[in-house]
Amino acid sequence: MQISETRYAIDPPTAKTLDTEGLRKHFHVDGLFAAGEIKLVYSHYDRMIVGSAVPDGKTLTLDHDDATGTVGFLDRRELGILNIGEDADISVQGTSYRVAKGEVLYVGKGAGPVEMSGHGRFYLLSTPAHHAYPTKLITLKDARRVEMGSRETANERVIIQFLHPEVHETCQLLMGYTQFSAGSVWNTMPCHVHDRRMEAYLYYDLDADQRVFHFMGKPDETRHIVMANEEAVISPPWSIHSGVGTGSYTFCWAMAGDNVDFTDMDMVPMEALR
Numbered sequence: 001m002q003i004s005e006t007r008y009a010i011d012p013p014t015a016k017t018l019d020t021e022g023l024r025k026h027f028h029v030d031g032l033f034a035a036g037e038i039k040l041v042y043s044h045y046d047r048m049i050v051g052s053a054v055p056d057g058k059t060l061t062l063d064h065d066d067a068t069g070t071v072g073f074l075d076r077r078e079l080g081i082l083n084i085g086e087d088a089d090i091s092v093q094g095t096s097y098r099v100a101k102g103e104v105l106y107v108g109k110g111a112g113p114v115e116m117s118g119h120g121r122f123y124l125l126s127t128p129a130h131h132a133y134p135t136k137l138i139t140l141k142d143a144r145r146v147e148m149g150s151r152e153t154a155n156e157r158v159i160i161q162f163l164h165p166e167v168h169e170t171c172q173l174l175m176g177y178t179q180f181s182a183g184s185v186w187n188t189m190p191c192h193v194h195d196r197r198m199e200a201y202l203y204y205d206l207d208a209d210q211r212v213f214h215f216m217g218k219p220d221e222t223r224h225i226v227m228a229n230e231e232a233v234i235s236p237p238w239s240i241h242s243g244v245g246t247g248s249y250t251f252c253w254a255m256a257g258d259n260v261d262f263t264d265m266d267m268v269p270m271e272a273l274r
């Protein structure tokens with residue numbers, strides 16, 4: 001068993017009654033990246049599974065979990081793996097891929113067991129899939145880059161898109177990560193919602209003594225969750241998802257839902273925020 005937890009979906013009226021601990025129980029994910037283990041959290045928001053695998057010099061195999069009710073984990077799912085650690089190997093269907101830090105391996109539906117080894121720190125994202133797209137290593141030069149923000153508003157950053165229809169087709173998983181220019185600390189502000197898709201963020205490359213204040217909630221009912229390095233947060237479709245760091249960081253974003261149109265967002269005017 002690798003599923004350490006199941007998280008059910010809740011509605012905005014319930015969410016707004018939660019205190020800090022309640023918010024964290026529903027949306028904040030810690031305890032990932034344990035050495036020598038695969039850790040998975042099954043979210044009922046679009047049934048996205050968020051997890052990690054840290055082989056710690058050995059080999060870890062993702063093959064079956066009772067939570068999916070299928071023989072093989074990928075029988076009816078697709079998987080995106082981002083390596084945030086050292087260059088390491090992943091083997092799928094007899095092919096071995098050398099995955100460098102900052103690269104993404106897409107593994108298609110029905111690909112069978114996934115063997116991860118070496119000193120990688122693998123962030124795992126999996127969503128239901130009903131078509132088999134090819135397994136592919138996506139490098140930085142394959143990815144799309146979208147520059148956003150400015151120095152003056154402390155949000156100068158580049159959104160690097162790996163699982164995106166123009167880079168590699170998937171059933172519903174969209175993913176990539178965002179890096180900042182020195183001194184910029186605000187992500188996804190001005191903020192947005194997209195009721196058609198949920199989202200999950202992993203904050204990483206953050207110094208151990210620094211934090212990111214992650215904002216969530218309906219635009220007129222915001223809350224915050226304090227995030228440490230290598231912690232993830234689930235963003236319901238109706239919620240904003242934006243953060244500000246006390247130090248520099250990178251974050252991986254991933255979405256699933258009704259469409260794969262990255263730009264299908266409803267921007268929130270600043271004056272609407274409460």
Ligand SMILES: O=C[C@H](O)[C@@H](O)CC(=O)C(=O)O
Binds near residue numbers: 159178187188199241
């Ligand atoms: O729907 C898209 C996602 O929220 C992120 O890609 C936003 C992001 O990376 C950013 O603005 O820095």
Ligand SMILES: [Zn+2]
Binds near residue numbers: 192
């Ligand atoms: Zn978003």
